Amino acid sequence: MHKIFGKKNKSKDNLVEYSQNSTGNDGPRPAEGNNTPDTNGTTQQQPAVQKNDPPPQPPRPKLVFHCQQAHGSPTGIISGFTNVKELYQKIADCYDLPVSEILFCTLNTHKVDMSRLLGGQIGLEDFIFAHIKGRPKEMEVTKSQDALGLTITDNGAGYAFIKRIKEDSIMDKQELISVGDHIEKIDGKSLVGCRHFEVAKMLKEIPKGTTFTIRVVEPMKSGFSFVEKSSGKKGSGNIGSGKQTLRLRSSGPATVEIPDDVVNVAVDKVNGLLESFMGINDTELAQTIWELGSKKDNPSDFAMAVDNSELKDFGFTDDFVFDLWGAISDAKSGRLTKGVQEFNEQF
Numbered sequence: 001m002h003k004i005f006g007k008k009n010k011s012k013d014n015l016v017e018y019s020q021n022s023t024g025n026d027g028p029r030p031a032e033g034n035n036t037p038d039t040n041g042t043t044q045q046q047p048a049v050q051k052n053d054p055p056p057q058p059p060r061p062k063l064v065f066h067c068q069q070a071h072g073s074p075t076g077i078i079s080g081f082t083n084v085k086e087l088y089q090k091i092a093d094c095y096d097l098p099v100s101e102i103l104f105c106t107l108n109t110h111k112v113d114m115s116r117l118l119g120g121q122i123g124l125e126d127f128i129f130a131h132i133k134g135r136p137k138e139m140e141v142t143k144s145q146d147a148l149g150l151t152i153t154d155n156g157a158g159y160a161f162i163k164r165i166k167e168d169s170i171m172d173k174q175e176l177i178s179v180g181d182h183i184e185k186i187d188g189k190s191l192v193g194c195r196h197f198e199v200a201k202m203l204k205e206i207p208k209g210t211t212f213t214i215r216v217v218e219p220m221k222s223g224f225s226f227v228e229k230s231s232g233k234k235g236s237g238n239i240g241s242g243k244q245t246l247r248l249r250s251s252g253p254a255t256v257e258i259p260d261d262v263v264n265v266a267v268d269k270v271n272g273l274l275e276s277f278m279g280i281n282d283t284e285l286a287q288t289i290w291e292l293g294s295k296k297d298n299p300s301d302f303a304m305a306v307d308n309s310e311l312k313d314f315g316f317t318d319d320f321v322f323d324l325w326g327a328i329s330d331a332k333s334g335r336l337t338k339g340v341q342e343f344n345e346q347f
Contacts, residue, residue: 067091067128070110071220078128084118084156091130103131103182103219104155112180112219114163117153120284124244131219136184137176138215143206145170150203152183153281154196162216163281181216188213197314200279266290266331270324277320293328302328 064079076094081087092099105118107126118128141148149169154160161182162171171177183191183199191199206212270286292309296302302325306312316324 063124065122065126065128067094067105067130068110069095069220070106070112070129070131071134087118087128088130088155088157091128095130097132099157101133102155102157103133103159103217104161104180105130112178112221114179117163119156120287131180133182134218134220136215136217137181138185138213139174139176140211140213141170141174142211143170143208146208148203150200151275151279151281152196152200152203154199156284158193160191160194160196160199177214177216178218181218183214184217185215186212196280196282197278204279262331262334263287263290266294266328269327269331273320273323273327277316278314289324290328290331293325294332299325299329 064077067076067078068074073095076091078087078090078094081090087105088102089099091102091105106113106116106129107118107122108129109116110129112131122128147166147169149166149171150162151164151166152160153163159182162177162179165172165177165179185191186199186202191202194202267283267286267290270289271281271283274286275281289306289311292305292311293302296305299322303318303321306316306321
């Protein structure tokens with residue numbers, strides 16, 4: 001029997017619920033549209049119980065993943081996230097540290113391996129390693145050439161960091177700058193919260209011959225000693241084979257998908273074009289471009305779709321949009337193969 005504390009609520013809903021749940025010698029249960037006595041002794045017709053509520057949604061699969069801090073920690077278990085920001089918060093909660101301390105994550109390796117970055121998809125058997133803020137580094141750099149030689153990506157949660165450094169470039173000659181470093185400030189201006197394309201644009205717009213100050217934060221790199229082998233229970237037992245992935249989205253729920261080779265090749269190609277055009281790497285953006293173009297039949301319709309979407313904010317030129325369509329068209333027709341251009345980036 002349920003205990004009710006405090007004053008009873010005599011709303012119609014509660015009266016209906018009571019009449020449906022009561023037992024004993026109170027007589028037959030009233031039908032829908034039950035009669036209840038009014039204060040003056042008469043009966044008052046109550047409205048029938050509404051049954052137009054939508055049917056309950058089936059429970060979403062609860063996927064469980066193992067994680068560690070990349071510089072060394074006990075193994076943690078996390079679940080219940082649908083996007084990158086929620087994932088970072090879950091990791092932070094697991095280790096009782098501020099979420100702002102997490103720079104980025106890699107899959108199945110504790111090393112700063114840019115080919116293993118966690119991005120829009122996680123395999124159901126993947127092991128997540130969180131790279132935590134380490135020492136800050138600040139230096140002056142003279143922009144003696146038009147390009148600094150950096151490819152920039154971000155973690156999807158407010159930190160842009162260095163994905164690649166071009167050989168023999170300006171930044172390649174800076175001994176303190178490394179792949180994986182978070183670009184925190186330029187000339188004292190904080191870049192925390194900026195997207196990768198904003199940071200890339202800022203660096204690109206620094207005039208040639210200018211000396212500027214850059215502050216970066218490298219991931220922690222102390223000894224690694226707590227790696228544990230997987231127990232084989234990182235994914236739900238009724239979900240799958242290990243070939244399936246959890247796709248994280250910036251809006252909407254995460255979904256479990258089976259990777260499509262055509263889509264993967266197309267996204268890799270589009271990502272390569274983004275890098276050459278903007279100096280950034282973003283698999284989710286590349287996926288969005290592919291999804292937009294895969295539904296179009298010609299470059300004109302694709303260009304109009306770009307102009308009418310959030311992609312217009314990136315300022316793509318007509319030539320670049322045409323190049324994007326070429327990659328999408330080649331992928332749709334099967335002319336692209338994995339050997340054409342394989343970046344394997346995850347952001």
